[in-house]
Amino acid sequence: MAKLKKKCDERLERWFEEAMERIKKATGARTQVQLAEVLEVRQSSISDAKRRCSVPSDWFLKLYRSHGLNPNWLSDGQEPVYLNASRGGVPAENLLRETPAAYGRANARSRVVQVNSMAGADGAAASWTPQPVEDLCIPESFHRPELVVVRVDTAAMEPLIQRGAFVGVDAAQRQHPDGDLCAVHFPHQGLLVRRVFCQGDSFVLRAEDKSHADISVPAAEMAARTLGRVIWVIQSLGQQG
Structure with a gap:
């Protein structure tokens, strides 16, 4: 019987993907073809490396010689990007912005973002507009081009999302998969974070706290009301309202 190929564990697979993304x-x-040309290897060598979740050390050496890149940055995101910047084709700051270290690592970068009230600048308006209330430092890997951060001011989603939590909403994601958390706007109420479910020709918005009634919204209105999908929450464990 043929031996089963050993799969990479999740940690090693994530490391490999991050290193290859930096490269x-x-x-x-x-493309894989272009990468093989840069590394001066066969395309099959890249497939083998992916299967093993291992980047050959001579690839790092080649990239230092050809592009001046720091092997430690390629491998683990440890700055500086270049050991010989004169050979670099991409500004180091651009690379650091586009390929941040994973959250939780000692070398992970951060970014200050604007936090908005859920009420918005004009509570009576038909659409929600940001109203800055403070700044928040987040891991760079939490950032998105169309990120909107709001501070939760209700207990409707407790215990999942506590009052006072910071919620990151990706305004580029406006789909409504059943059960996903979305930020939806209502005049005089502002943004509401709810689980969204499709039921026929309408959507039902459901709070975690069952004392809050479900809200039904016609499907034709949801696109205009939806700010985006919730992609992360930052809060203190055991935080009380």
Whole structure:
């Protein structure tokens, strides 16, 4: 009987993907064929590396010689990006912005973002507009081009999301998969974070706290009311309202 190929564990697979993403960004290689050309290896070598979740050390050496890249940055995101910046084709700051270290690592970068009230700038308006109330430092990997951060001011989603929590909403994601958390706007109420479920020609918005009644919204109105999908929450464990 043929031996089963050993799969990479989740941690090693994540490390490999992050290292390869840094290599691609730094070299401009968009496809596996282009990457093989940059590394001067066969395309099958890249497939083998992916299967093993292992980047050969000589690839790091080649990239230092050809692009001046720091092997430690390629491997683990440890700055500086370049050991020989004169060979670099992409500004280091661009690479750091596009390929942040994973959250939780000592070298992970952060970014200050604007936090808005859920009420918005004009509570009576038909659409929600931001009203800044404070700033928040978040991991760079939490950022998105169309990120909107709001501070929760109700207990409707407790215990899942506590009053006072910071919620990151990706305004580029406006779909409504059943059960997903979305930020939906209502005049005079502001943004409401709810689980959204499709029921026929309408959507039902449901709070975690069952004392809050479900809200039914015609499907034709949801696109205009939806700010985006919730992608992260930052809060203190055991935080009380």
